[in-house]
Structures are given as structure tokens and as C-alpha cells.
Amino acid sequence: MFEKWKADFTLNFIDNDRWMMLVRGLIATLEITAVALIIGVAIGIVVAAVRSTYDKNKDEMKRRGTMSYYVLWVLNLICRIYLTVIRGTPTVVQLLIAYFIIFASSTNSLGVAMFAFGLNSGAYVAEIIRGGIMSIDVGQFEAGSSLGFHYVQTMRYVVVPQVIKNVLPALFNEFIVLIKETSVAGYIGIEDLTKMGDLIRSRTFSAFMPLLAVAGIYLVLVMGLTALDDRLERRLRKNER
Amino acid sequence: MNDDKVMIRVEHLKKYYNDHTIHAIDDVSVEIDKGEVVCIIGPSGSGKSTLLRSLNLLEMPTAGHIFVDGVDITDPKIDINLHRQKMGMVFQHFNLFPNMTVLKNMTIAPEKVLKEAKQEVDARARALLERVNLADRADAYPDQLSGGQKQRIAIVRALMMQPEIMLFDEPTSALDPEMVGEVLDVMKDLAKEGMTMAVVTHEMGFAREVAERIVFMDAGKIVEIGSPEDIFENPKSERLQDFLAKVL
Ligand SMILES: Nc1ncnc2c1ncn2[C@@H]1O[C@H](COP(=O)(O)OP(=O)(O)O)[C@@H](O)[C@H]1O
Ligand SMILES: [Mg+2]
Numbered sequence: 001m002f003e004k005w006k007a008d009f010t011l012n013f014i015d016n017d018r019w020m021m022l023v024r025g026l027i028a029t030l031e032i033t034a035v036a037l038i039i040g041v042a043i044g045i046v047v048a049a050v051r052s053t054y055d056k057n058k059d060e061m062k063r064r065g066t067m068s069y070y071v072l073w074v075l076n077l078i079c080r081i082y083l084t085v086i087r088g089t090p091t092v093v094q095l096l097i098a099y100f101i102i103f104a105s106s107t108n109s110l111g112v113a114m115f116a117f118g119l120n121s122g123a124y125v126a127e128i129i130r131g132g133i134m135s136i137d138v139g140q141f142e143a144g145s146s147l148g149f150h151y152v153q154t155m156r157y158v159v160v161p162q163v164i165k166n167v168l169p170a171l172f173n174e175f176i177v178l179i180k181e182t183s184v185a186g187y188i189g190i191e192d193l194t195k196m197g198d199l200i201r202s203r204t205f206s207a208f209m210p211l212l213a214v215a216g217i218y219l220v221l222v223m224g225l226t227a228l229d230d231r232l233e234r235r236l237r238k239n240e241r
Numbered sequence: 242m243n244d245d246k247v248m249i250r251v252e253h254l255k256k257y258y259n260d261h262t263i264h265a266i267d268d269v270s271v272e273i274d275k276g277e278v279v280c281i282i283g284p285s286g287s288g289k290s291t292l293l294r295s296l297n298l299l300e301m302p303t304a305g306h307i308f309v310d311g312v313d314i315t316d317p318k319i320d321i322n323l324h325r326q327k328m329g330m331v332f333q334h335f336n337l338f339p340n341m342t343v344l345k346n347m348t349i350a351p352e353k354v355l356k357e358a359k360q361e362v363d364a365r366a367r368a369l370l371e372r373v374n375l376a377d378r379a380d381a382y383p384d385q386l387s388g389g390q391k392q393r394i395a396i397v398r399a400l401m402m403q404p405e406i407m408l409f410d411e412p413t414s415a416l417d418p419e420m421v422g423e424v425l426d427v428m429k430d431l432a433k434e435g436m437t438m439a440v441v442t443h444e445m446g447f448a449r450e451v452a453e454r455i456v457f458m459d460a461g462k463i464v465e466i467g468s469p470e471d472i473f474e475n476p477k478s479e480r481l482q483d484f485l486a487k488v489l
Contacts, residue, residue: 139332145297146299147398148322153354157338
């Protein structure tokens, strides 16, 4: 029994230095996740800013009949279409469309994956941030206004600092979700962690060890990040006063 | 500035909600003189808050005009933020900024809006804290304060902008009874110094003692308006008599 396991282990990980495939896959997974997260947060902030600025100021801007009202109306519409499409279609399909249609001429599949996952994540981050803004008591906005702040100043000095604190845990969770989501990157030929595990399986004709190793690595990553998240949240709560 | 003695003139103000089905304010006209203290009383839902909040355009009037210092602030071309700088507001639930210390709560607007020098603003803030006996709480955060302390900070935060008018929307309604006095005392001092004040309140003792005039509202309209004696000793309308019978 033990001998058979040892042989299996050697075949899947030691022979031809196959463990290195898992390391390379892990690096690809982390690279895609990190860049996608940065893109996602950037998009999310912009989309959330447009959406909540529109919601909070549309009546006033309409009353004054300013041009900026129509600009914001169009931007808001674009954001809403973006959110609906991204959240209404599967991530894999978005990835395939990005690779085979939008960037059909590109050979940089890693870059395409970073873009596609970033665009996808942006929709979820936007809603997290917008939720964070909406959860701020309307009295905070009113107090800002009553002191003579214009909307941007109220956001900058009063609302955003509170929102950051409120949404950090949810953003961290989005990070964890994203790591797992990138496991479909193999669809466009990227050798990420999942794909590498599958490659080992197809070469050694032994599924058990490589696939469990892959699962184990994801699990350790996610558990590590969750532990970090717990500590972060506790720190934030402690800073409450 | 014009040297008219009227500070605020409200003309035929209307505020409707829900496709005009709710008449929160229904054709209200009233004037507040410079240095005058006006208390607004009336049953819950009668439109007191809506009227007060209209004065600094936290609510946009559906119709009518509001003149402050002779300027029609309902004109869409007016800079609302500039107007609001001259009008301090104190809310029922304080609305202090929880992410800032007491001192920062007080100094942020003068610094960022009026672009005053930090040193100057800090000194003014500390002097005001001294006046409301909270000098030792300058570096505390709002959730470390009692309700009465929070409201006193909210008042001096508004005063930091050196407003010409102070608006109060039930400033003591969220407080434990033992803390009401300390807040009312600050407001009385302010009144004595000649601040123009509009105060929505259920504190009839305060209204009787401090107000020059009292406005009684019901169902979105001003039903009666007069001196404390007129209102409390000689209520003319049945609605005011009923209201006083309940609250006194
Ligand atoms: N944002 C709003 N939307 C709809 N109805 C409102 C809104 N604000 C106030 N009202 C209604 O307007 C009326 C007057 O409210 P308010 O001015 O808050 O009364 P008060 O301060 O005297 O208790 C009430 O019937 C209230 O329900
Ligand atoms: Mg009210």
C-alpha cells in the first residue's frame, strides 16, 4: 500500500521535476489574480463613483439644468449596462469572448486573462463600494452640506474614509473569490495552477495525486487569506475608537 | 448685506412629496428678524423639520421663495454651498463625523471650505470648547462622548463657520433627560449673544423663556404665530389649545 503511494507520488511530482509545473502554475494563478484585482478595484471605484454621484445629485443637477446632468446620465447608463452584462453572464464565457473576439489578434493570453478577470471583478467591486457608500447614514451627507462642503468634499473628507473601513473585509473576500475564479484560465491555454495539475494527470494517467495537490494548494491559499482577513477585521474594529 | 432688519423671509413656501400627494409644507410665509429667536412647535409630522431644512436647502422647495439677507436662495443660479456656509445647522442625531476627533470635526470645514489657517482655526476651536466646558475632550472621538457632549460639540462645530443664522432641529429630543439642560444652556447663551436662531423643539419651557416669537404648525401650515404670551396664555385656535393641553 505504502509502496504504491510512494511510487505514485514519485511519478507525479518527482519524475521530470513535475512539481515545478505546479509551482509555475501557482505563480501564473497569483499573477493573474493580483493584476485582475488591481484592475477590478480601479474599475470598481470609478463605476461606484459614477453611480452614487448620479443617485445622490440627479435631482439637484436636474433642477439647475446643468449640462453635467446629461453627461452623468450617460455615464450612469453605461455603468449600469456594464454591471448587468458582467454579472449576468458566466466568467468563462467572458474570458472566451475576450480572447477569441475582442483580442483575437493578440497572442498574450496572460494579459487577456488579467484584463478579462479584472473587468469581471470590477463589477463586483463596484457594487461592494456602492453598497458601502449607500450604507453611510444620510445625516453624514447632510452634516457635510450644512457646513458648506460641496459633494466632492463631503465624499472625500467624511464619506470615503468611513467607506474604506466598511468595505475592506468585503474587498478581501472578493480577492479570495477571484483566486478560485481564475481556475478557468486554462480555457484560453494559460498554464495556471489548475491547468498544470490537469496536465500532470494527462501525462501520468494518474488523477488522484495531482488533482488533490491542486485542491490542497488552493485551500491553503484561501485559508491563509481568510486568517489574514480575520486579523484585519479585528484591527479595524479596534481602531473604532 | 442689506440693512433691512429681516434676516429670512419665506414666501408661499410649498414642499410636496410622493407626486404631490403629501403636502409636507403647504403655503407657508414667515419672517425672521436679525438677532431674533423663533421656536417652531407643533405635533409630529406637521412639517416643522421640512420647513427648517428648506431654509438651508437640505429640502428643495416645490414652490415659493426664501430670501436670506435679501437674496432669493431658491434661484437655481445661486451657489447653495456659499449660502450654507452662513447658516449653521444642528441635527437631532448630532451627525458628528465618527472618523474624526472632536477638534477635527470642528476645524475641517473652516480649513477646507473657508481656507483659514490651521493655527487660527485650532485656536478658535479650543476657545469654543472651553466655552462649552469640553476643552479636555478635544482629542476624543465622537463615540467616546455622551449624547449631551455630542450635541454641544455639534453646536460649536456649526459655530466654527461663524454663521449668521443657526438652525436647530429638535436638538434635545435624542438626549437622556439629565442631559437636556446642558444643551439648552449653550443655546440660551447663543441667543443672549444675539444669534439669529430658528429652533424646532418640544421643550416648551425653553420656547417660553428664550423665543421672541413662536410658530405653531399643523398639517403643513402655520396655524398661529406670536409672542410666548400669545401662544401659551391666549391660544386662539382650537388646534393649538389641543396641542398645548397634550404637551404642557
Ligand atoms: N422625504 C420624504 N418623503 C416623503 N414624505 C416625507 C419626507 N419627509 C417628510 N415627509 C412627510 O412630510 C410630513 C412632514 O414631515 P416633517 O417635516 O418631518 O414633520 P415634523 O418635523 O413636524 O415631525 C410628514 O407627513 C412626513 O411623513
Ligand atoms: Mg421633525
